[in-house]
Amino acid sequence: MKIKNNIFVIASTAVAYFLAFKLNSYLFSSLGYSHGVAWIFLPSGLRLAFILLFVESGAIGVALASIIISYLYQFEGDLVTIMGAGLISGFAPWLARLICIDKLKLDVNLSNLKGATLLKISVIFAVLSPILHQLWLTWRGHTTNFVSSTAVMAVGDLVGTLVVLYTAKLLLSLVPTSGYKNKP
Amino acid sequence: MRPPIGYYCAMSKKQDSSTTYTRFLQLVQAIRDLPTFPLLDPLEERLLNQLASQWHEGANVSVLQAMEMSADASAATVHRRLKTLRKKGMLALTGHETDSRIRYLVPTKLTLQYFDKMGQCLNLALRD
Numbered sequence: 001m002k003i004k005n006n007i008f009v010i011a012s013t014a015v016a017y018f019l020a021f022k023l024n025s026y027l028f029s030s031l032g033y034s035h036g037v038a039w040i041f042l043p044s045g046l047r048l049a050f051i052l053l054f055v056e057s058g059a060i061g062v063a064l065a066s067i068i069i070s071y072l073y074q075f076e077g078d079l080v081t082i083m084g085a086g087l088i089s090g091f092a093p094w095l096a097r098l099i100c101i102d103k104l105k106l107d108v109n110l111s112n113l114k115g116a117t118l119l120k121i122s123v124i125f126a127v128l129s130p131i132l133h134q135l136w137l138t139w140r141g142h143t144t145n146f147v148s149s150t151a152v153m154a155v156g157d158l159v160g161t162l163v164v165l166y167t168a169k170l171l172l173s174l175v176p177t178s179g180y181k182n183k184p
Numbered sequence: 185m186r187p188p189i190g191y192y193c194a195m196s197k198k199q200d201s202s203t204t205y206t207r208f209l210q211l212v213q214a215i216r217d218l219p220t221f222p223l224l225d226p227l228e229e230r231l232l233n234q235l236a237s238q239w240h241e242g243a244n245v246s247v248l249q250a251m252e253m254s255a256d257a258s259a260a261t262v263h264r265r266l267k268t269l270r271k272k273g274m275l276a277l278t279g280h281e282t283d284s285r286i287r288y289l290v291p292t293k294l295t296l297q298y299f300d301k302m303g304q305c306l307n308l309a310l311r312d
């Protein structure tokens with residue numbers, strides 16, 4: 001039953017991530033910098049939420065979706081690069097979560113997560129993933145300018161994450177909170 | 185008596201789901217708490233402007249004086265707004281040097297940023 005549950009989470013996160021990628025391509029296709037690098041990357045916001053909520057299952061879902069995206073739209077059938085890029089997409093944020101737990105003392109169940117901490121976490125997520133990605137792509141010969149590609153990818157991930165978070169904040173502000181007040 | 189193995193499986197599944205749900209609630213709360221420039225209602229804005237002109241003249245404004253500052257709002261209403269301004273980080277309190285009963289309202293870093301931004305907007309509008 002637990003396995004079934006995990007498969008459902010992995011499949012849902014993979015589908016959501018894939019759809020977010022398609023939406024991002026549709027909305028911001030003109031803002032692409034180079035192969036697979038964009039100035040705004042909305043799926044990074046979802047990636048952050050999936051890793052924080054579902055941890056390993058979220059990472060596997062994101063990795064699967066990234067492998068499919070890379071296979072369909074990037075790297076022209078270079079399977080080793082596709083697999084590496086996909087795994088980095090899923091597990092770099094997972095690694096970033098471990099760094100946040102270690103350095104920012106983030107509770108595994110997010111019990112001490114505050115707005116300001118969420119911003120710090122977003123920055124760590126947005127920096128680590130592009131570095132590992134571009135290291136891999138440079139190693140595989142798909143990136144010629146490591147520094148600028150990493151910088152643009154980090155900006156894209158951070159802007160995408162902030163757009164998603166602040167849109168969620170705006171939507172949440174439209175949802176009325178409970179009228180109950182803790183007053184005698 | 186030991187519970188059957190199925191009990192542990194059910195508990196483990198229940199715990200997994202509840203853990204994810206708890207994380208979801210924490211994440212939603214953190215998103216709600218994301219820092220933004222605080223929105224001020226008209227009375228808060230007016231109070232802040234009145235306080236700013238007093239501060240500009242170098243006057244110390246106590247909470248009691250601020251409560252009597254607005255002619256079209258009751259002291260209680262002004263007091264409530266002073267509290268919300270403090271919650272929004274737009275006001276801070278400092279004590280009197282000798283009389284601990286008197287507390288003065290002072291601007292915060294955020295208040296100064298707010299007036300700085302307002303000044304920039306005004307300059308921009310005048311330039312156009």
